[in-house]
Amino acid sequence: MTPGNNGASTPEEEDPFGYLYADGQANGAQPPSGGGYGYPNSVSRVRAVGERQYGQQAPPAAYGQAGVPQQGAYGQPNSHYAAPESYPGGPPTAPQQPTRRAGNGRGPNTKGLLIGAIAVVAAVVIGIAVAMTGGGDDNKADGQASTPPSSTKSASPTEQSSASAAPGELPKIDAKALRLEGGATTASDIKGAKAEGGVYVAGFNQVGAKVTWTVNGIEEAGTYRLYVRYGIPGVDANATLVVNGKANSQTLNMKNFGGLPAGDWEKGWQTTWANVNLTKGTNTVVIACNEGNQCNANLDQMYLTTDEG
Structure with a gap:
């Protein structure tokens, strides 16, 4: 080597x-x-291929006898082998499709279900909290004033208007608490009204328009002085005054006492008065625009004093 x-x-x-x-x-x-x-x-x-033998195989048992058919030499078919589908009650000849789970072969999306359950519980808790914190809004006192409208609004003809004075005082009322009929409406576009929120009665300049004040709490029958605050565009106006269903002999005078220039509604706010006879208890006072009246005016407030003023 x-x-x-x-x-x-x-x-x-x-x-x-x-x-x-x-x-x-x-x-x-x-x-x-x-x-x-x-x-x-x-x-x-x-x-x-197939030449090499892997040892002698036991002869296969005949069909129907005990024993399992043995496989022949490597590479040679076994004459006693039969496909499973050839036996009685054997598996179906068509290949079985494997059952696939939903979700691309994946199991149930337990993570998604858990997140959904947590979201539902959170929504319920938030709803309960909102209900508990906001529930007191419905318990406001009946006498609390609401927000005045910023645009023209009609009052219901069936609406009952009333005013009760404190002990020792006579009743008074703002425009938005009056009962409106015949096209009369409330508005707040013109500045200068003293009623709460600057709300006054508009649309009074047409025949049939009227406002009604139901006066409660008159302790003694007698003559009282009714004051009416109104606004005009520098032009005289008047209306019919009706007390407890009876028209006064004289109209309610709404003149241009200040001599203000025509067309200026904002500067045209003034006050007039008339004597009225009231009974003890409840009375009705109506200011109406009837035939023959000049009703181009807005109405702001009404209040009562004794006849001495």
Whole structure:
């Protein structure tokens, strides 16, 4: 044995591709031709497919006898083998499709269900909290005034208006508490009204329009002075005054006492008065625009004093 040569090669050490390398060619390796490795005198281990036997197999039992048919030699079919579908009661011939779970083969989305449940509980808790904190809004005192309208608004003809004075005082009323009929409405566009929110009665300049004040709490029958605050565009106006269903002999005078220029509604707020006879208890006072009246006026407030003023 010399350096570079390890002696005669054994079949296990032979390289089947030795002819591809320079050292293999130097040792006489050649491309295979009909079996064996690339080295001279190499041992051929090629066998035909199915030739090798893996030992004797026990003869298969006849169909219907005890025992399981045995497989034949490697690579050869077993004549006693039959497909499962050929036996009575065997599996169906059509291939069974595997059952797939919803969600692309994944199991139930438990994480999504948990998040949804938490969201529902949170919504219920928030709703209960809002109901508990906001429930007191419905318990306001009946006498508390509401927010005045910023645009024209009609009052219901069936609305009953009343005013009761504190002990020792006579009743008074703002425009928005009056009962309106015949096209009379409330508005707040013109500045200068003293009623709460600057609300006054508009639309009074047409025949049939009227306002009604139901006066409660008159302690003694007698003559009282009714004051009416009104606004005109610098032009005289008047209306019919009716007390407890009876019209006064004189109209309610709403003249341009200040001599203000025509067309200026904002500067036209003034006050007039008339004597009225009231009974003890409840009375009705009506200011109406009838035929023959000049009713181009807005009405602001009404209040009572004794006849001495």
